[in-house]
Amino acid sequence: MILTITLNPSVDINYQLDTLHIDDVNRVSTVSKTAGGKGLNVARVLSQLDESVTATGLLGGTIGEYIKNQLNDQEIPERFMPISQESRNCIAVIHDSGKQTEILESGPVISKEEGDNFLNHLETLLDEVAVVTISGSLPKGLPDDYYVKVIKKCKDRNIKVILDTSGSVLKNVMDSKVKPFAIKPNIDELKGLFSDSDFTSEKAIREALQSEKFSGIECVMVSDGSKGSYVKWEENSYKVTIPKVDAVNPVGSGDATVAGLASALENKQSVEEGIKTAMTTGVLNALNEKTGSIDATDFDAIFDQITVEALN
Secondary structure: OEEEEEOOOEEEEEEEOOOOOOOOOOOOOEEEEEEEOHHHHHHHHHHHOOOOEEEEEEEOHHHHHHHHHHHHHOOOOEOOEEOOOOOEEEEEEEEOOOEEEEEEOOOOEOOHHHHHHHHHHHHOOOOOOOEEEEEOOOOEOOOOOHHHHHHHHHHOOOOEEEEEOOHHHHHHHHHOOOOOOEEOOEHHHHHHHOOOOOOOOHHHHHHHHOOHHHOOOOEEEEEOHHHOEEEEEOOEEEEEEOOOOOOOOOOOHHHHHHHHHHHHHHOOOOHHHHHHHHHHHHHHHHOOOOOOOOOHHHHHHHHOOOEEEEOO
């Protein structure tokens, strides 16, 4: 089974307006509300791949209940732990021919007791789990090294962990002795890890992938948008080329890539198959209007167009 962890989920609300009127009333006729958060996108895609998946994390209040109800409607099993404060809304207003204005709530503050309780809660979920994905930011109140504690719980059970986060939270993990199986930075996040080094050349990216910074991490997937990805898997590096497609909505493609990688690990695919599976789900998400969603019937057609080239 695959377990997805989302500690800072949200309800993502999308408003469509022809024109946004500042300091005036704006009436909205087109509204969509989605259980949001990177880990929930991962869980949705895994469900669409017919994988056995359970979603967990922290939820509170009426917003938390809305998220749970939507997951239940989508037949995605969940084992979220309740918290005292309300989970957050994230609002995107699409207006004036494609402009986007976002209003993001800061979300709940997690107490030390709640943080400790989630680690205990996690222990109860791991018995049948082979792969854990950890996605997104930490909510307020949890220390920057909290994911290190989560990863240790999983690794003590010999469970493979895929970590998709950034900034100081990622650096804390990389500086620790407890390493995930895989991380998935994009090019900009890679620059941040190497003090804004220039990664415009393939040689520079390849050298970065073999850096001591990634020691102990078996798989590093560096996404470069429509250009594809560079992957370090154990001692080898690969360049991955994806087909040119007319992207409908690329938001969430990184989460779909994590889902594909988790599926590949769950099914013990070869390195090349695993890379291609991860890239395929990322491309399929970009072809779908909904964020964190794929049409699995197109899987084989995209999979066959992806090439994996060994670089060393």
